[in-house]
Amino acid sequence: xxxxxxxxxxxxxxxxxxxxxxxxxEKVFGADFGxxxxxxSRRDGxxxxxxxxxxxxxIQLLNIAGVGPVxxxxxxxxxxAVVFLIIPVGNIIGGAVHDFVSGMMSIRxxxxxxxxxxxxxxxxxxxxxxxxxxxxxxxxxVAVFINVPxxxxxxxxxxxxxxxxxxxxxxxxxxxxxxxxxDKIIGMIYPFFGAMLMIGSFALFLMLLKAGxxxxxxxxxxxxxxxxxxxxxxxxxxxxxxxxxxxxxxHATQSPIIARTMxxxxxxxxxxxxxxxxxxxxxxxxxxxGLAIYNMFPELMAKSPNLxxxxxxxxxxxxxxxxITLIAVIILAITSGDTAMRSLRLSLAEIFKIDQKPFKxxxxxxxxxxxxxxxxxxxxxxxxKSFNNLWNYFAWGNQVLAASTLLGATVWLVMxxxxxxxxxxxxxxxxxxxxxxxxxxSPRHSAILxxxxxxxxPVAYACGGIITVILAAWVMRRGTAMQSIKxxxx
Numbered sequence: 001x002x003x004x005x006x007x008x009x010x011x012x013x014x015x016x017x018x019x020x021x022x023x024x025x026e027k028v029f030g031a032d033f034g035x036x037x038x039x040x041s042r043r044d045g046x047x048x049x050x051x052x053x054x055x056x057x058x059i060q061l062l063n064i065a066g067v068g069p070v071x072x073x074x075x076x077x078x079x080x081a082v083v084f085l086i087i088p089v090g091n092i093i094g095g096a097v098h099d100f101v102s103g104m105m106s107i108r109x110x111x112x113x114x115x116x117x118x119x120x121x122x123x124x125x126x127x128x129x130x131x132x133x134x135x136x137x138x139x140x141x142v143a144v145f146i147n148v149p150x151x152x153x154x155x156x157x158x159x160x161x162x163x164x165x166x167x168x169x170x171x172x173x174x175x176x177x178x179x180x181x182x183d184k185i186i187g188m189i190y191p192f193f194g195a196m197l198m199i200g201s202f203a204l205f206l207m208l209l210k211a212g213x214x215x216x217x218x219x220x221x222x223x224x225x226x227x228x229x230x231x232x233x234x235x236x237x238x239x240x241x242x243x244x245x246x247x248x249x250x251h252a253t254q255s256p257i258i259a260r261t262m263x264x265x266x267x268x269x270x271x272x273x274x275x276x277x278x279x280x281x282x283x284x285x286x287x288x289x290g291l292a293i294y295n296m297f298p299e300l301m302a303k304s305p306n307l308x309x310x311x312x313x314x315x316x317x318x319x320x321x322x323x324i325t326l327i328a329v330i331i332l333a334i335t336s337g338d339t340a341m342r343s344l345r346l347s348l349a350e351i352f353k354i355d356q357k358p359f360k361x362x363x364x365x366x367x368x369x370x371x372x373x374x375x376x377x378x379x380x381x382x383x384x385k386s387f388n389n390l391w392n393y394f395a396w397g398n399q400v401l402a403a404s405t406l407l408g409a410t411v412w413l414v415m416x417x418x419x420x421x422x423x424x425x426x427x428x429x430x431x432x433x434x435x436x437x438x439x440x441x442s443p444r445h446s447a448i449l450x451x452x453x454x455x456x457x458p459v460a461y462a463c464g465g466i467i468t469v470i471l472a473a474w475v476m477r478r479g480t481a482m483q484s485i486k487x488x489x490x
Contacts, residue, residue, distance in 0.1 A: 006081070006219070007284070010088045011088075013092070014092065014284070017096070018273065018274055022274070028413070030416070033265055040263070047111075047356065056258055056261055056262060057275055060254070061198075061278055061279065062197065062332070062336070063251075063336060064244065064275060064276065065279045068283075069279050069280075069286060070309065072241060072244055073242055073245055073283045073286050074287075074289075074290040074312075075242075075305050076241045077291050077294070078230045078290075079230050079237075079238050080226075081219070081220070081221055083242070084287065087246055088280060091245065091246055093425070095248065095280070096273045097273070097426060098249075098406055098426065100268065101413075101423055103255035103256075104272065105408075106260075111256055113343065113350050114253050115127060115347055123478070133400065133401075136397070139369070141337065142337050142369075142373050144333075144394050146171060147380055149333040150167045151163065153166040163381075171370070173338065179362050201281075201286075204285055204312070208285065219288060224295070224298035235436070236434070236440070245282070245287075247402050247426065249399055249400065249402030250401065252405040253343040254343060289312040290308060297311060309329065313326050341369065393451070396437055399434050400434050403431040403433075403434055406430060415482045416483075428472050431468045433464075436461055439455045440453070442454030
């Protein structure tokens, strides 16, 4: 099942999912269009600031759309054209639901960051583990989203070594974006960058359609493509390789930023569910570009996805528009990294109860973060192996966040006697993915996955399934036990 019509059908499925399943999830959650939102009750001029509607959804898109829907799917398409089905289905029932419930829960709890939501739903012991894990993950996110755009910038300047200069410039921008009020930098430049991203992706979409009409084989698995496909198991590896586009826990750390700027819950489906759908469309476009370029140049299957990215832009868009699109991809990474650092600041401030109005207190949190990220960057660039380790375990940790968020949302829905299966089912699936991955992973199975338990895959599946069922039962029991508590009292 591949080809141009398959690609079109997947895109139609994504769009239909927003209007049908998105509306259903909104009804299940119980969005209250007249409810007072945090920006109206907690305005502080720094993080709680009303922003225009058009700015909000473009900011959210850039917050969540890192390099995952580009680099991740260029890697992920090596599993085969089945990706064209997995992306829309996973996005509609998993990723978009995850983004919507995490954002709306944040609104209901005063713009709370993800650790607080986890404490409310899953309890203090899980919260203690989760807070440390999330903070470490966000540090990895910042490091990765400085490293990747700096590397791509080097591709644009052949014969010159500007990597560390690019790192320094990006780092300086991150500091400014993290420290200043949300409307001063993020609110001013993100709408422009968001428009740039959408124009670049749409241009690639049109060129791919033109190329596919002339040669339908570009969207099919050629013999050369099949020879270079990943031979590793799709479950769990695909769902760790492709995070953004299907389901990404990182998004739940970004939703509170937007939750603190929204005037009404009426815009929740558009800003949270809808922007994940848009990211899925972007992922589909770049997956198609990856399949086409690998069919044209099979030797790229063994090369870096950054090189494949360069070939995609130059082949289908030309030097001018291709260069602009590469810049848009750089922006993708940068604009997710800066909000990751901002989210980390906000989460630490919430955990340690540090007022964020004074500039000095914001600076006091940021300086140690800068030092740690700088050390991670130095280590990750000490060798290609170090960066591969950083990427692989960042990707796995990202999905641990997704599983935790969905299980927490399940508790929240059970408390209110709402149909909790909308979050429980994708939460169980992702729990199975992350447990199976770490149980199976080891040098015994892959040279690029050096840390893990190293079980045989059938054993890992069995153990992952048992752990998943136990956690699901505990979540349902906890939610039922908390039904006598009003959400407003948490």
